Amino acid sequence: METETAILTQNLNAWFGRNHVLKNVNMQIPARRITAVIGPSGCGKTTFIRCINRMHELVRDAKVSGKVLVHGEDIYAPGADPVQIRRRIGMVFQKPNPFPTMSVYENVAAGWRLNGDRRADLDEIVEKGLRMAALWDEVKDHLNKPGTSLSGGQQQRLCIARALAVNPELLLLDEPCSALDPIATAKIEELLYSLKQTYTIVIVTHNMQQAARISDFSGFFLMGELVEFDRAQKLFTTPANKLTEDYITGRFG
Amino acid sequence: MRLAPSLGGPFREANWGDRALHILTLGFALSIFALTALIALALYRNSILSIEKFGLRFLWGTTWDPVFEQFGALPFLFGTLVSSGIALLIAFPLGLGVAIFLSELAPRWLSDPIAFLIELLAAVPSVVYGLIGIFVLVPWVRDDLTPVLKKTLGFLPIFSGPSYGVGMLTAGILLAVMVVPFITSLSREVLMAVPASQREAALALGATRWETTRMAVVPYARSGVMGSMFLALARALGETMAVTMVIGNRPEIAASLFAPGYSMAAVIANEFTEATYDLYLHALVEIGLVLFAVTIVVNALARLLILAVARKSAEVQV
Amino acid sequence: MSELKYRFRQAKNYVMFSITFLCTLLTVGVLFFILGYMVWHGASSLNWDFFTKLPKPVGEPGGGMANAIVGTGKLLLIAALIGVPVGFLGGVYLSEFGRNNRIGFLVRYATDILNGIPSIVMGIFAYTVVVLPMRRFSAVAGGIALGIMMIPIALRSTEEFLKLVPNSLREASLALGIPQWKTIIRVVIPTGFRGILTGIMLDLSRVAGETAPLLFTAFSNRFWSAGWLQPTASLPVMIYTYSIAPYEDWHRQAWAAGLVLLMLILFVNVVSRLVLRRRLAMGV
Numbered sequence: 001m002e003t004e005t006a007i008l009t010q011n012l013n014a015w016f017g018r019n020h021v022l023k024n025v026n027m028q029i030p031a032r033r034i035t036a037v038i039g040p041s042g043c044g045k046t047t048f049i050r051c052i053n054r055m056h057e058l059v060r061d062a063k064v065s066g067k068v069l070v071h072g073e074d075i076y077a078p079g080a081d082p083v084q085i086r087r088r089i090g091m092v093f094q095k096p097n098p099f100p101t102m103s104v105y106e107n108v109a110a111g112w113r114l115n116g117d118r119r120a121d122l123d124e125i126v127e128k129g130l131r132m133a134a135l136w137d138e139v140k141d142h143l144n145k146p147g148t149s150l151s152g153g154q155q156q157r158l159c160i161a162r163a164l165a166v167n168p169e170l171l172l173l174d175e176p177c178s179a180l181d182p183i184a185t186a187k188i189e190e191l192l193y194s195l196k197q198t199y200t201i202v203i204v205t206h207n208m209q210q211a212a213r214i215s216d217f218s219g220f221f222l223m224g225e226l227v228e229f230d231r232a233q234k235l236f237t238t239p240a241n242k243l244t245e246d247y248i249t250g251r252f253g
Numbered sequence: 254m255r256l257a258p259s260l261g262g263p264f265r266e267a268n269w270g271d272r273a274l275h276i277l278t279l280g281f282a283l284s285i286f287a288l289t290a291l292i293a294l295a296l297y298r299n300s301i302l303s304i305e306k307f308g309l310r311f312l313w314g315t316t317w318d319p320v321f322e323q324f325g326a327l328p329f330l331f332g333t334l335v336s337s338g339i340a341l342l343i344a345f346p347l348g349l350g351v352a353i354f355l356s357e358l359a360p361r362w363l364s365d366p367i368a369f370l371i372e373l374l375a376a377v378p379s380v381v382y383g384l385i386g387i388f389v390l391v392p393w394v395r396d397d398l399t400p401v402l403k404k405t406l407g408f409l410p411i412f413s414g415p416s417y418g419v420g421m422l423t424a425g426i427l428l429a430v431m432v433v434p435f436i437t438s439l440s441r442e443v444l445m446a447v448p449a450s451q452r453e454a455a456l457a458l459g460a461t462r463w464e465t466t467r468m469a470v471v472p473y474a475r476s477g478v479m480g481s482m483f484l485a486l487a488r489a490l491g492e493t494m495a496v497t498m499v500i501g502n503r504p505e506i507a508a509s510l511f512a513p514g515y516s517m518a519a520v521i522a523n524e525f526t527e528a529t530y531d532l533y534l535h536a537l538v539e540i541g542l543v544l545f546a547v548t549i550v551v552n553a554l555a556r557l558l559i560l561a562v563a564r565k566s567a568e569v570q571v
Numbered sequence: 572m573s574e575l576k577y578r579f580r581q582a583k584n585y586v587m588f589s590i591t592f593l594c595t596l597l598t599v600g601v602l603f604f605i606l607g608y609m610v611w612h613g614a615s616s617l618n619w620d621f622f623t624k625l626p627k628p629v630g631e632p633g634g635g636m637a638n639a640i641v642g643t644g645k646l647l648l649i650a651a652l653i654g655v656p657v658g659f660l661g662g663v664y665l666s667e668f669g670r671n672n673r674i675g676f677l678v679r680y681a682t683d684i685l686n687g688i689p690s691i692v693m694g695i696f697a698y699t700v701v702v703l704p705m706r707r708f709s710a711v712a713g714g715i716a717l718g719i720m721m722i723p724i725a726l727r728s729t730e731e732f733l734k735l736v737p738n739s740l741r742e743a744s745l746a747l748g749i750p751q752w753k754t755i756i757r758v759v760i761p762t763g764f765r766g767i768l769t770g771i772m773l774d775l776s777r778v779a780g781e782t783a784p785l786l787f788t789a790f791s792n793r794f795w796s797a798g799w800l801q802p803t804a805s806l807p808v809m810i811y812t813y814s815i816a817p818y819e820d821w822h823r824q825a826w827a828a829g830l831v832l833l834m835l836i837l838f839v840n841v842v843s844r845l846v847l848r849r850r851l852a853m854g855v
Contacts, residue, residue, distance in 0.1 A: 087748025278664035350594030378780025491689025
């Protein structure tokens, strides 16, 4: 089954100061699929997705080289505006981080309001975002409550709604379930499954079972290098690379 | 190799909004330097007459006589140093004792509220301390403390002579109360930051709690404790109102602690509005300049010691 | 013999810690003594007159300190106009742009040193810069002296509270495509606002009790001071003047004023602590 490419990285390298954390990563992430990025701690998987929405460079002494093409456009081209790029790419973080001074409604609308965009259809946008995040029914009567008054799992779905409300081209998730209980995790996995019809999803996870459960494609990182990238079914059952096999069978990591 | 800009650098932001906010806030932050420089400059320019006339003799001249235009600052330097010295002599053991109690002995639910109460002592304004000083401390020193001291230690020159209640000793005691919170608060913090492993190592060797504290905990936190002492000293040196209300305001150098004295800050407070001619005013400003310089040096030292503690504890955290 | 030595060490342990306990008792006792004494002496002299009447001519009993209360308010207003913007914006720099660089370090160090400069020296500075050129004492001069004193604490406390805002919030905002300056203004600052405001209130309460810098800037006034360019009465200066004078009635009023000032300051401190649970009362 041929799928178009959403993200293409060419010789992507990244550093923290002198620390070379990503080495020549060449990866093709297909559109409207869930791609999981797996690997042991410190392998560079979080750095990898942060290079996709140009968040990596916000850290002091961080450097990036190489090309990252999102829908054919190099986001590291000389004239590219990182702020605009981040707007087009949604990100959900490891620990839910709703804005504490804002209500549920204001959180979802934040992407528009903080930028000074006063849209007339904000109500619809908020509802749509919350529906897409499977949170609408739970909060529709409590839209004015503070974002932090929700449970952990709900807060994470709120963050997903917030990211989706600005109509990104793709969605990056950095270990979104690692701070959640199994039930909340299941809800989010279900949610991602339904979202992939509309969005390209890249999810970093240290939970291999999760990756095997929900992803269509998976990339295995080790010490900054992309060791293997393939359909999930193949990678988790008959990996081509011995290192991948060792990791999956639990020999290290 | 094409590099993306590192946003950690100065003014390399991608958009004008970031740059504008950066420059605006930086400007205000830098105003600190400008302010300090301005203060130093103003002090210098307004003491120039006195500097030129007396030179360094100003610092060891013992005569302060506005009528005959003789200005020597030694009595004030003496008063400031002695009263601060007495204050620290009393406040340091006292403050450290409280800090040790709060950090080593008292349980957390007791230690925190008590520490807060002691910080409240620091919030009491100087003039209120002076009020209590005049109407409570002075009579007490004169009527209760002096007889006791004279009976036991009266042979010492520092306890000779009549006691009117106001004087160096009273000022020292009042200052001690005012600076104890600084010593306690900072020392308690650094003592609590000593890693448990240090205490455990000593206890495992069979030391008592006190021996542990004395030999393992306090030495480890030594820089911070010293730093708190310098901070307290800087505070005592510059203290004005409470001191001027109980020190007696007499520009004399005497051996006895019961004798009235004068401090640098006190003479400025008392005589500034009485300075009827320029040289007089400049002499007073020069005292202010000396005070300025001394407190800056002491504070700089204190901060360095405190920084050393912060660095040390950061290193130990493996 | 070693049994004896051990007993001795145990005894010493007990004695030394008892001493520290006594030290604590003594210190806390002093606080309660001051409070109690102020209340005892000051409360009886507090009456409606104190808050509403002007001081009576020298020697005459009665009168109040209405002008001093208003005067202190005026001085704090001017002080806030100077201290708050500089301290706040400087603190924003240190937290959002200057966390790890040379300039940030130097600014922090210089601020801490500026903080330690005696208040009377600030008074001299304001005198030379405002009173001398204007040839008069004024609320402006006093306000400037107090304002400069406010800056270091407002700066460090703003920095501290902004640093408390978790980085994940900044990242969440940036990842939404919000530029850094909007992130700071619309996410970081509002989140840290409560703390920053409390820090400023504490700062104001601290300078409200300062006397020395006002002695030759705002000076004093036995009447209302019109506008901002007149000598202005203030609570702390009144307390000082009245306490060293030979009139019993003035001493009585000094206690009352001292009580009012102390209560105000302690109130702000206790409320701040309840709001925050941090060590701020000392500005160290």
